Amino acid sequence: MYTLRDAINNRYSTKAFDPDKKISDSDIELLKQVLRLSPSSTNVQPWHFVIASTEAGKNRVAKSTQENYKFNEAKVLNASHVIVFAAKQNIDDAHLDKVLAKESVDGRFEKGSEIEAQMNNGRRYFVGLNQTSDEAIKAWTGKQVYLNLGQFLLSTALLGIDSVPIEGFDAEILGKELGLTAQGFDPLALVALGYKDENDFNAKLPKSRLAIEEIITDL
Numbered sequence: 140m141y142t143l144r145d146a147i148n149n150r151y152s153t154k155a156f157d158p159d160k161k162i163s164d165s166d167i168e169l170l171k172q173v174l175r176l177s178p179s180s181t182n183v184q185p186w187h188f189v190i191a192s193t194e195a196g197k198n199r200v201a202k203s204t205q206e207n208y209k210f211n212e213a214k215v216l217n218a219s220h221v222i223v224f225a226a227k228q229n230i231d232d233a234h235l236d237k238v239l240a241k242e243s244v245d246g247r248f249e250k251g252s253e254i255e256a257q258m259n260n261g262r263r264y265f266v267g268l269n270q271t272s273d274e275a276i277k278a279w280t281g282k283q284v285y286l287n288l289g290q291f292l293l294s295t296a297l298l299g300i301d302s303v304p305i306e307g308f309d310a311e312i313l314g315k316e317l318g319l320t321a322q323g324f325d326p327l328a329l330v331a332l333g334y335k336d337e338n339d340f341n342a343k344l345p346k347s348r349l350a351i352e353e354i355i356t357d358l
C-alpha cells in the first residue's frame with residue numbers, strides 16, 4: 140500500500156505495459172469495489188463497466204483502437220486488464236425503481252416509508268433537471284462516470300498498479316462490439332491497467348502541471 144502522497148506523485152499515464160505482468164485476483168476484486176462504491180449525484184449510478192483480461196477480450200476492445208487510434212492499440216493488448224467505462228444514455232423509471240429498491244434492501248430506509256418517498260422524489264427531481272434533452276442527460280451521466288474514473292485512477296496508484304486512461308478509441312465500434320449501445324450505454328473511456336514496461340519513456344519524464352498559485356484561489 141502506498142501513501143496518498145506517493146500515489147499522486149507516482150501515478151502517471153503508462154505508455155508501455157509489460158505483457159508478462161498480471162494484476163492479482165485480490166487487487167482486481169478490490170478495484171471492482173472501487174467501481175461499485177464511487178459516489179454519484181443522488182446515488183444514481185448511471186454506469187456499466189466491462190473488464191477485459193483474456194487475450195480474446197482485449198482483442199475485442201482493440202478493434203476500437205485501429206486507424207486514427209492505433210497509438211493506443213499496444214496499451215490495450217499488453218495491459219493486464221482493460222476497463223471500459225460506459226454511461227447510461229438515458230435514465231428511465233426502471234433504473235430509478237431499481238436504485239430505490241436496492242437502497243431499501245441495503246437498509247437505508249423502510250419500504251413504503253416517508254424517507255423512501257423523499258429519496259425517490261429528490262432523485263427524480265435532479266434527473267428531471269438534467270433530462271431536458273438527449274444531450275443534456277448524457278452530459279450528466281457522463282459526469283458521474285468520469286467522477287468514478289478519477290477515483291479509480293487514484294485507487295490503482297494506491298495499489299501500486301500502473302494505468303492509463305484512454306479516450307483515443309472509436310466509441311461507435313466498441314459500443315457495437317460489446318453490445319453496450321444496444322443495452323443503452325455509451326462507452327466513454329478505457330483504462331488500461333497493469334505494470335509498466337521498464338523501457339516506458341513516459342515513466343522517466345518529470346510531471347508537468349500549472350502552478351498551485353495559478354489554479355487555486357485561497358479566500
Ligand SMILES: Cc1cc2nc3c(=O)[nH]c(=O)nc-3n(C[C@H](O)[C@H](O)[C@H](O)COP(=O)(O)O)c2cc1C
Pocket residue numbers: 150151152153154211303304305306307308328346
Ligand atoms: C480522460 C483522459 C483521456 C486520456 N486519453 C489518453 C489516450 O487516449 N492515450 C494516452 O496515451 N493518454 C491519454 N490520457 C493521458 C493524459 O495525456 C495524461 O493524463 C496527462 O498528460 C497528464 O499526465 P499524467 O497522467 O502522466 O500525469 C488521457 C487522460 C485522461 C484524463
